[in-house]
Amino acid sequence: MDLAMKLFKRPHGGRSRGASERACAAIEDRELVTRLLARDPAAFTGLVRAQHDSLVRLALVFVGNRATAEEVAQDTWTRMLAALAQFEGRSSVRTWIFRICTNAALTRAERESRSAPFSSLQDPDGPEVEPQRFDDSGEWADPPHAWRAETPEKILERAEALACIERTLDELPPAQRAVVLLRDVEGLDAEEACSILQVSESNQRVLLHRGRSKIRRALEKLLGEGRFPC
Amino acid sequence: MLTCQEVTRLITDYLEGKLSWKDVLRFQLHLGMCTHCRRYLRDMKVTMRTLGMLPRGPIAAETMDALMERFRDW
Numbered sequence: 001m002d003l004a005m006k007l008f009k010r011p012h013g014g015r016s017r018g019a020s021e022r023a024c025a026a027i028e029d030r031e032l033v034t035r036l037l038a039r040d041p042a043a044f045t046g047l048v049r050a051q052h053d054s055l056v057r058l059a060l061v062f063v064g065n066r067a068t069a070e071e072v073a074q075d076t077w078t079r080m081l082a083a084l085a086q087f088e089g090r091s092s093v094r095t096w097i098f099r100i101c102t103n104a105a106l107t108r109a110e111r112e113s114r115s116a117p118f119s120s121l122q123d124p125d126g127p128e129v130e131p132q133r134f135d136d137s138g139e140w141a142d143p144p145h146a147w148r149a150e151t152p153e154k155i156l157e158r159a160e161a162l163a164c165i166e167r168t169l170d171e172l173p174p175a176q177r178a179v180v181l182l183r184d185v186e187g188l189d190a191e192e193a194c195s196i197l198q199v200s201e202s203n204q205r206v207l208l209h210r211g212r213s214k215i216r217r218a219l220e221k222l223l224g225e226g227r228f229p230c
Numbered sequence: 231m232l233t234c235q236e237v238t239r240l241i242t243d244y245l246e247g248k249l250s251w252k253d254v255l256r257f258q259l260h261l262g263m264c265t266h267c268r269r270y271l272r273d274m275k276v277t278m279r280t281l282g283m284l285p286r287g288p289i290a291a292e293t294m295d296a297l298m299e300r301f302r303d304w
Contacts, residue, residue: 039301048294049288053286054286070293131235140267143269152276152283162285184282205246213241216273
């Protein structure tokens with residue numbers, strides 16, 4: 001690879017999908033919808049098993065408690081079946097289901113008069129990295145430490161790391177939490193997350209940045225070797 | 231020249247491909263010279279991948295049964 005190629009290669013680790021991958025996914029989606037419309041129970045159970053927990057997680061951002069989130073997730077499946085014949089494939093099935101779930105959760109939250117969390121970007125917030133870790137010229141004074149676990153697999157083997165991630169996610173302001181869930185946990189792309197949450201691309205990016213940075217920070221605090229007390 | 235603090239602020243814009251080519255160059259030039267920021271970027275990517283691998287809870291059997299009933303009645 002020559003230097004220019006190296007410099008301009010896609011910085012992201014290849015998480016967003018390319019056109020051909022999208023096309024494959026669209027074909028799989030069409031098959032899935034066809035099977036569902038033919039009332040194939042295996043297609044339905046497969047989809048529910050794969051996505052139900054994600055729906056509960058997403059609903060939980062908007063509604064107060066797990067029991068209600070569970071109801072919203074179940075309601076999502078009913079709504080999905082009711083609307084299936086009108087599914088046009090303009091988005092992926094997953095994106096569509098997440099959108100149904102978000103709308104159901106927001107309706108529910110409104111009914112229970114919890115304030116809607118997407119009114120603004122004014123989440124209470126700290127910086128990505130504690131400012132005192134930089135010197136006056138903006139260089140690291142207290143640089144990032146090596147982690148005791150260096151890969152996702154090794155991190156997730158540690159119960160305390162998993163608990164730390166879950167706790168930090170739960171404590172994120174709702175808009176940040178929803179974006180991190182859709183982008184990093186579920187692996188959707190920016191466009192999909194924006195269409196589900198009805199936020200602009202730039203707002204989505206700010207929310208993602210803040211949420212993601214906090215999770216990194218919590219992991220560093222827990223796993224970093226050296227000066228950080230847990 | 232970007233500072234380390236600026237790198238931590240711009241990292242998502244960089245990963246999302248939203249920096250201008252000039253800023254991408256500045257960002258990568260900084261990374262080339264700063265092991266700490268390379269570490270920071272690496273940790274951020276590990277964080278993202280870890281989030282993508284969070285275990286999913288299984289669906290409760292009675293929930294699945296209830297949903298199957300709805301499916302049959304649909």
